[in-house]
Amino acid sequence: MEHQHIGTRNPRVDALDKVTGRAIYAADLNQPGMLHGSILRSTRPHARIRHIETSRARSLPGVKAVVTGMDAPDVRYTMHYIFDQRLLARNKVRYIGEPVAAVAAVDPAVAEEALELIEVDYEDLPAVFDPLEAMKPDAPVIHEDLARYPAKFAAVKYGNVCSYTQIHRGDVEEGLRRADLVVENTFTTARIHQAYIEPHACLANVDSSGRVTVWTTSQAPFKARNAVCQTLQLPMSKVRVIATEVGGGFGGKESLLDGIAALLSLHAGRPVKMVLSRWEEFVAGRPRQPTRITLRTGAKKDGTLTAVKAQYVYDSGAYADQSPGTTAYGATFAKGPYRVDNVHVDAYCVYTNNVISGACRGYGGPPQCWATESQMDIIADELGMDPFELRLINGVNEGDQLTTGQVCRNVSMKATLRAAAERAGWQEKRKANAPYRGIGLACHERGFGLFSSGVVIKLNEDGTYSLLSGAVEIGTGAKTVLSQIAAEELGVGVESISVIMADTDATPYDYGSVASRTTYTSGNAIRLAAADVRRQLFELAAGKLEVGPAELELRAGVVSVRLAPEQSVPVAALAGEAIRRWGGPIIGRGSYLAEGTPLEPGTVSGYPMGPFPGLVYNTQVAEVEVDPATGQVRVLKLYCAQDVGKAINQAGVEGQVYGGLAQGLGFAVMENLISQDGRVVNPTFLDYKIPTAVDVPQAEMILVEVPDDKGPYGAKGIGEALVGPTAPAIANAIFHATGARIRDLPITAERVLLALQTKGK
Amino acid sequence: MKRLIHLHVNGESREVAVSPDQLLVDVLRDDLALTGTKKGCGTGDCGACTVLLGGRPVPSCLVLAVDVSGQDVLTIEGLATNGVLHPLQQAFIDHWAIQCGFCTPGMILSAVALLGRNPCPSEEEVRQAIAGNLCRCTGYAQIVEAIMCVANAPCAAPRD
Ligand code: FES
Numbered sequence: 001m002e003h004q005h006i007g008t009r010n011p012r013v014d015a016l017d018k019v020t021g022r023a024i025y026a027a028d029l030n031q032p033g034m035l036h037g038s039i040l041r042s043t044r045p046h047a048r049i050r051h052i053e054t055s056r057a058r059s060l061p062g063v064k065a066v067v068t069g070m071d072a073p074d075v076r077y078t079m080h081y082i083f084d085q086r087l088l089a090r091n092k093v094r095y096i097g098e099p100v101a102a103v104a105a106v107d108p109a110v111a112e113e114a115l116e117l118i119e120v121d122y123e124d125l126p127a128v129f130d131p132l133e134a135m136k137p138d139a140p141v142i143h144e145d146l147a148r149y150p151a152k153f154a155a156v157k158y159g160n161v162c163s164y165t166q167i168h169r170g171d172v173e174e175g176l177r178r179a180d181l182v183v184e185n186t187f188t189t190a191r192i193h194q195a196y197i198e199p200h201a202c203l204a205n206v207d208s209s210g211r212v213t214v215w216t217t218s219q220a221p222f223k224a225r226n227a228v229c230q231t232l233q234l235p236m237s238k239v240r241v242i243a244t245e246v247g248g249g250f251g252g253k254e255s256l257l258d259g260i261a262a263l264l265s266l267h268a269g270r271p272v273k274m275v276l277s278r279w280e281e282f283v284a285g286r287p288r289q290p291t292r293i294t295l296r297t298g299a300k301k302d303g304t305l306t307a308v309k310a311q312y313v314y315d316s317g318a319y320a321d322q323s324p325g326t327t328a329y330g331a332t333f334a335k336g337p338y339r340v341d342n343v344h345v346d347a348y349c350v351y352t353n354n355v356i357s358g359a360c361r362g363y364g365g366p367p368q369c370w371a372t373e374s375q376m377d378i379i380a381d382e383l384g385m386d387p388f389e390l391r392l393i394n395g396v397n398e399g400d401q402l403t404t405g406q407v408c409r410n411v412s413m414k415a416t417l418r419a420a421a422e423r424a425g426w427q428e429k430r431k432a433n434a435p436y437r438g439i440g441l442a443c444h445e446r447g448f449g450l451f452s453s454g455v456v457i458k459l460n461e462d463g464t465y466s467l468l469s470g471a472v473e474i475g476t477g478a479k480t481v482l483s484q485i486a487a488e489e490l491g492v493g494v495e496s497i498s499v500i501m502a503d504t505d506a507t508p509y510d511y512g513s514v515a516s517r518t519t520y521t522s523g524n525a526i527r528l529a530a531a532d533v534r535r536q537l538f539e540l541a542a543g544k545l546e547v548g549p550a551e552l553e554l555r556a557g558v559v560s561v562r563l564a565p566e567q568s569v570p571v572a573a574l575a576g577e578a579i580r581r582w583g584g585p586i587i588g589r590g591s592y593l594a595e596g597t598p599l600e601p602g603t604v605s606g607y608p609m610g611p612f613p614g615l616v617y618n619t620q621v622a623e624v625e626v627d628p629a630t631g632q633v634r635v636l637k638l639y640c641a642q643d644v645g646k647a648i649n650q651a652g653v654e655g656q657v658y659g660g661l662a663q664g665l666g667f668a669v670m671e672n673l674i675s676q677d678g679r680v681v682n683p684t685f686l687d688y689k690i691p692t693a694v695d696v697p698q699a700e701m702i703l704v705e706v707p708d709d710k711g712p713y714g715a716k717g718i719g720e721a722l723v724g725p726t727a728p729a730i731a732n733a734i735f736h737a738t739g740a741r742i743r744d745l746p747i748t749a750e751r752v753l754l755a756l757q758t759k760g761k
Numbered sequence: 762m763k764r765l766i767h768l769h770v771n772g773e774s775r776e777v778a779v780s781p782d783q784l785l786v787d788v789l790r791d792d793l794a795l796t797g798t799k800k801g802c803g804t805g806d807c808g809a810c811t812v813l814l815g816g817r818p819v820p821s822c823l824v825l826a827v828d829v830s831g832q833d834v835l836t837i838e839g840l841a842t843n844g845v846l847h848p849l850q851q852a853f854i855d856h857w858a859i860q861c862g863f864c865t866p867g868m869i870l871s872a873v874a875l876l877g878r879n880p881c882p883s884e885e886e887v888r889q890a891i892a893g894n895l896c897r898c899t900g901y902a903q904i905v906e907a908i909m910c911v912a913n914a915p916c917a918a919p920r921d
């Protein structure tokens with residue numbers, strides 16, 4: 001079928017506002033009488049709060065509200081898995097940076113001054129920062145009431161382990177016994193900040209009837225509303241959350257401030273704006289968990305994998321937040337995109353007195369990919385095989401299964417593997433023996449398309465349309481892609497679609513622009529809503545044209561008889577007719593929730609997720625040069641063969657790929673949010689370095705399109721898939737260049753030097 | 762104590778009362794409602810707040826407003842003339858050099874400054890010129906492409 005608007009390079013519909021400075025982000029908002037809110041944060045990693053004295057702060061001129069945990073309803077809430085968190089600390093703090101009190105004042109300087117006047121009387125408690133230490137029976141207990149916390153899934157929790165997930169298939173011990181080679185390695189990854197350039201910000205206002213409105217930079221306004229409703233104990237009819245432009249999210253922007261701003265506004269009776277400082281972002285955001293993964297893998301002489309036994313330990317930080325999910329997510333893919341019949345994974349998500357971990361582009365996947373794909377090359381080396389061949393032998397095919405029993409559909413693993421290797425010139429470069437130059441590759445498998453989305457399409461009186469979607473434009477181009485899909489389905493130009501997004505009162509429910517889901521789920525919802533519009537148009541036109549509705553088609557703003565196109569009626573005329581004489585305005589409705597093939601009983605326990613609607617694959621190749629004197633690694637080139645199912649917007653896909661590779665590079669060689677005794681020691685962009693324009697190597701994208709059978713036009717969700725394979729591809733290239741194996745991220749010059757000195761020992 | 766200063770912003774003369782410790786970025790955003798200048802760190806590390814001071818790119822979060830009294834300040838709002846986009850703005854649109862857009866104003870202004878002093882930069886020079894402007898979304902590829910495209914337009918004659 002020929003498409004008008006699919007597979008194009010349609011310009012971004014929001015581009016003009018963004019290049020002229022007119023796009024409005026949350027921190028740009030102002031309202032009459034607006035106050036500025038600020039948060040007092042815990043200075044202790046683990047302490048009992050004996051008393052908070054706020055009287056001096058309250059009496060400072062210009063201060064309009066001071067709130068502590070005692071001013072909020074006595075509830076523990078969660079946006080994700082385990083109800084363990086409070087809006088503001090009560091009785092106890094569990095990490096440095098935890099919100100303890102908040103102030104609203106006439107300007108930011110007064111608010112800051114007021115914070116200094118609040119006295120908190122702490123009684124320090126023993127703290128624990130290393131998840132392995134925290135798992136020991138005599139470790140300080142971070143959540144005494146963990147056993148009593150409700151959870152949204154059948155969580156297995158004890159001590160400081162807030163979620164223990166097991167994933168199991170076949171007989172792992174037997175599989176290891178049958179192996180000719182058994183390799184065991186432990187891999188670690190660092191704490192990674194999403195490092196969106198826009199800090200969190202919001203503006204909350206409570207009107208005289210007690211209705212709260214929050215304008216916020218959130219990837220998921222419906223989750224944000226849920227958080228405000230839980231923490232302030234308000235019905236959803238009393239809370240409206242509107243997402244502004246979002247200056248990047250990458251999983252880290254759901255709702256950090258909204259409830260606190262709303263509470264301040266309730267107390268002050270005025271609008272309250274809050275903007276986080278970059279320091280607060282680093283000490284009290286929701287970075288990716290540091291992880292420790294041990295893999296014990298069995299292989300036959302010919303390379304066939306026989307078993308994978310894994311232990312996953314993810315540092316959840318002081319509260320569970322997303323971590324039970326990220327841990328289980330990583331564990332789900334512990335065997336990698338390979339056929340392995342005997343798998344056993346013990347995955348521990350562990351509380352510590354570190355900053356709360358969250359979701360960061362790729363969820364638990366990048367640490368998993370780091371471990372699996374490093375291990376694959378170690379095995380290849382032991383067996384004297386080409387790493388490409390080893391992956392080809394074991395790679396999953398259509399109809400194979402995940403460890404959970406989910407059947408893999410629309411599989412493109414080997415397609416991406418071959419495409420990347422071919423473009424990179426794998427065979428020649430692998431053999432070329434330039435000193436200290438190497439080439440490595442890594443593959444990745446990911447789920448996408450979870451949760452539901454709703455869409456409403458309204459036909460305007462003049463034949464144009466308004467599309468109401470609860471999804472958010474976080475930078476990915478969602479607004480453009482959704483416009484393209486609506487235009488395609490309704491037979492009009494993209495400019496005839498006006499898109500209203502992310503307003504919990506005005507737009508239908510959407511889980512959020514997270515988890516590589518928007519193109520897939522909202523895209524499908526649009527197709528359903530457009531079909532609903534077409535059905536109504538055809539019904540109306542059928543009467544006028546005196547044919548059956550099934551004989552009609554919609555094109556270029558006109559409904560016509562398929563076999564006699566000269567018999568037609570413009571949509572604009574039908575819109576007017578509907579309003580005046582037919583049945584009222586034409587409104588289409590689409591709701592979408594995809595299902596994956598079910599999990600097999602007995603494969604999981606303590607598992608917080610379900611099957612994935614779709615799976616997507618990519619392969620990356622890295623070329624590196626290592627300076628043996630300094631350990632410095634230069635990444636010369638990255639190749640990425642990414643399956644996208646179908647590129648709705650080619651330029652948008654390129655943006656996702658290049659941006660993802662840069663984040664993969666940061667994860668690989670630069671980024672590490674270092675915490676010492678619970679205190680983040682590098683909370684600035686000067687010390688937490690992310691890739692700049694001179695750090696990113698040349699990158700080449702190879703587009704692979706293996707359509708998804710349920711995706712709109714075959715599209716798959718790709719946003720998160722990019723970040724995983726970069727690091728192992730680089731480490732594998734370093735090994736090829738030098739014979740030195742790096743097992744810990746980030747790959748710093750020191751680590752490379754050490755590995756060079758100790759290799760073979 | 763506030764002091765009255767004259768700022769020449771985007772070709773207009775503006776009078777503002779500022780305190781001696783007020784930063785240019787805050788005066789632009791809060792007092793002059795020029796919110797196109799973004800604030801990503803406040804410590805001079807991200808480049809989102811970049812404006813042009815007499816044609817030179819500076820992080821406006823490190824500049825005291827009182828110190829630029831009388832100087833020419835160009836923010837993103839002043840770049841298009843009579844509703845016509847600057848070629849770099851157009852190129853950013855054409856090349857999808859924008860995602861979330863938060864780095865975009867600063868990024869474009871750094872590129873404007875580069876092409877002002879070096880109309881035919883190499884790719885390396887382009888990358889150097891925007892190295893102080895962090896972008897977490899794009900991986901810079903399409904940004905560099907957009908800038909190179911504008912740079913190459915007047916450089917069509919072969920260079921040696
Ligand atoms: S806000 Fe000025 S450099 Fe980041």
Ligand code: FES
Nearest residue numbers: 860861864896898
């Ligand atoms: S486009 Fe988001 S930071 Fe550059």
